[in-house]
Amino acid sequence: MGYRIAVVGATGNVGREMLNILAEREFPVDEIAALASRRSLGSEAAFGERTLKTQDLDTFDFTGWDMALFAIGSEATKKYAPIAAKAGCVVIDNSSLYRYDPDVPLIVPEVNPDAIEGxxxxNIIANPNCSTAQMVVALKPLHDRAKIKRVVVSTYQSVSGSGKEAMDELWLQTKGMYVPGQEREPEVYTKQIAFNVIPHIDVFMEDGSTKEEWKMVAETKKIVDKDIKVTATCVRVPVFVGHSESINIETEDFLDEDEARDILREAPGIMVVDKREDGGYITPIECVGDFATFISRIRQDSTIENGLNFWCVSDNLRKGAALNAVQIAELLGRRVLKKG
Incomplete structure (x- = not known):
């Protein structure tokens, strides 16, 4: 016996990935609905070998459906998620709307699966920010061994994190650099993204940090340990898919780089590719379409007593969004609903 699953926002980047991953992982589905706004009504979405016609989110009845995977942004989620939850359908939300609500669990299944009980x-579960999701998968096994005191992270985030329009902007600006008359001014971003990097993701806050940087701090504390100190600098880079992070950690207990490498090799959801030679590391283009979070460049930080540096790369549309949502659905099925 399987589940009745609704994917909300099925025509967007993340919604399409949710459908792909549900099919790839052979999630036990009895019935699946692809939901979208009225302007996308009737368009098609792929689910394995099947083609689904999108249905109108505005009139959809969630009664009798087991789970709804939401990928429609905070404003629309604010309207529709309570409707689905009230109808008895468990909402797994990819937006930021519920992440900081104390009554809503924020889940990365490899890190804090027990929080699912909340x-x-x-009747709502939150999916974390894309940059946080991949980082905490790497932090948790190291934290369990040596207790992390402080994290310094710089992110290199792909344009797909801003949606299809941002991907189009990068493509058109790149083309415009070579084709006279096809130059493209910034619309999605504040500055040109092609052949450039922009140290600005989301809005600025009073202390000078951006909302994206604040999210990484708040979410890491909620998912891993409230006592971890985190400082982040989040940067948009001209990459279509795949987020990268340079991470420095300070631990209470000494952790040798070789032991850290072994711990990460054994940790769920992680693949270590760390050879000290040309090309002995993973870059964003190599992680696209993969389920794993890749760790490279593991090395001691000699400037502090107990410090490590490493490089972390993941497909942000997968582990940073759609994959994590599907893993939450799998966890909910195994631990709570128990139908599949």
Missing amino acids: YAKK
Whole structure:
């Protein structure tokens, strides 16, 4: 016996990936609905070998459906998620709307699976920010061994994190550099993204950090340990898919780089590719379409007593969004609903 699953926002980048991953991982589905706004009504979405016609989110009845995977942004989620949850359908939300709600669990299944039990308070589970998701998968096994005190992270985030329009902007600006008359001014971003990097993701806050940087701090504390100190600098780079992060950690107990490498090799959801030679590391283009979070460049930080540096790369449309949502659905099925 399988589940009745609705994918909300099925025509967007993340919604399409959710459908792909549900099919790839052979999630036990009895019935699946692809939901979208009225302007996308009737368009098609792929689910394995099947083609689904999108249905109108505005009139959809969630009664009798087991789970709804939401990928429609905070404003629309604010309207529709409570409707689905009230109808008895568990919402797994990819937006930022519920991430900081104390009555909504924020889940990365490899890190804090036990938090799933808190879903019943609102019938809603939150999916973390893409940059946080891949980082905490790497932090948790090291934290369990040596207790991380402080994290310094710089991110190199692909344009797909901003949606299809941002991907189009990068493509058109790149083409415009070579084709006279096809230059493209920035619309999605504040500055040109082609052949450039922009140290600005989301809005600025009073202390000078951006909302994206604040999210990484707040979410890491909620998912891993409230006492971890985190400082982040988030940068948009001219890459279509795949987020990269340079991570420095300071631990309470000494952790040798070789032991850290062994711990990460054994950790769920991680693949270590760390050879000290040309090309002995993973770059964003190599992680696209993969489920794993890749770790490279593991080395001691000699400037502090107990410090490590490493490089972390993941497909942001997968582990940073759609894959993590599907893993939450799998966890919910195994631990709570138990139908599949």
